[in-house]
Amino acid sequence: MTGARTVSHDFEIVYAEQDVDAATVSFTGRASADGLGVVVTGDCPRCHGSTASEYRYGLPGTGTKGLWSKLTGTARTEPDPGSVTETLRQETYFCECGHPHPQLPGNAVFVGCGASWQVRSLIVEGAP
Amino acid sequence: MNGRDRRWAELARELEFSELPELRQRAEGWRAGLTGLSTLLAVLVVLKGRDDLAGLPTAARNTAMGLIAGAFVLLVIGSVLATRAAHGSPRDSDKQMLITGHALRQWTEKEVKGVSRTLRRAALCCLLGVLLAGGGVGVAWSTTEKAKDHLVRVGTPTGELCGELVRAGRGGYVVKVEEGGEGDAPRQVTLPARDVDSVAPVASCDAPG
Incomplete structure (x- = not known):
């Protein structure tokens, strides 16, 4: 989370899966404690709770890149910070304030108020 | 934003917990694929002719050997491509990416095209391999002389x-x-x-x- 919080967390707001504008909120990305991912923190634009979304480095599944990517030099084993920043900017974020807002579905993966947004202001620590 | 973004994000979040089973499944697929290749080799050794290629006239022997060698190469390539399409490349096991919903969606869309292309190539290689193997066997059978009696x-x-x-x-x-x-x-x-x-x-x- 960046900057001082001006509005307190609204615990009573009812869970709703709605897209909200995050123009006024800044988010910060930094390496997770174990170094195996990136944690993006900030305040939820809807419920104003402090939210943290963690993304891990990993294998998305099976792949088909092989000799060609090696020959053309497009094969990489380590993600570069620039692409990490770009990836985080393109992501849609969900409220993960951790508070079970009223009417939160029992199978909800993201525990929060249900809001989602695209970041306008994102600072990734360690990125060029 | 719509429900699809949420679904992709949820999939990305849950992927963390299926990474090891995914890798094991890939390893099992490659093991099965390599076993299939060994079987293929055995089959091609059996399909070398009615008796053996050494008994053929020189031109026929060279033709049959060329066809069978070509068939072997094509079938091996086809088999490897099919295994890659089904289970991915082992080389990708060291390729890490930041798994977000958007990245997973992009990767999946790209992967669908890649797998489709690889599968088409595998099918083409296997078809050509079977045709060449059939041609080689045909040449061997049609030119092998009957053993002389008396x-x-x-x-x-x-x-x-x-x-x-x-x-x-x-x-x-x-x-x-x-x-x-x-x-x-x-x-x-x-x-x-x-x-x-x-x-x-x-x-x-x-x-x-």
Whole structure:
């Protein structure tokens, strides 16, 4: 989370899966404690709770890149910070304030108020 | 934003917990694929001809060997491509990316195209491989000469003669003798009975015995 919080967390707001504008909120990305991912923190634009979304480095599944990517030099084993920043900017974020807002579905993966947004202001620590 | 973004994000979040089973599944797939390749090799060794390629005329032997070698290469490539399409490349096991919903969606869309392309190539290679293998077997079968019956080695005062016994009677022995050169027509030799010291059946005229 960046900057001082001006509005307190609204615990009573009812869970709703709605897209909200995050123009006024800044988010910060930094390496997770174990170094195996990136944690993006900030305040939820809807419920104003402090939210943290963690993304891990990993294998998305099976792949088909092989000799060609090696020959053309497009094969990489380590993600570069620039692409990490770009990836985080393109992501849609969900409220993960951790508070079970009223009417939160029992199978909800993201525990929060249900809001989602695209970041306008994102600072990734360690990125060029 | 819509529900699809949420679904992709949820999938990305849950992927963390299925990474090891995913890798194990990939390893199992490759193990099965490599086992299939070993079987393929055994099958191609069996399909080398009615007897063996060494008995074919030179041109036919070279053609058959070329076809079978080509078939083998194509079938191996096709098999590897099919395994890659089904289970991915082992090389990708060290390729890490930040797994977000958006990145997962992009990767999946790209992967769908890649797998489709690889699968088409695998099918083409397998089809061509089967055609070449069939051609090789056809060449081997159509040019393998039937083993000669009634081969005899006839002893005469001037030496031995080996060939196919055509007939024997009062008029003597008629033997069809292959000439040394490949492609030369066999020659019929008539040996008077009084000149024949011995007649012995043999399996082959290649070596005296």
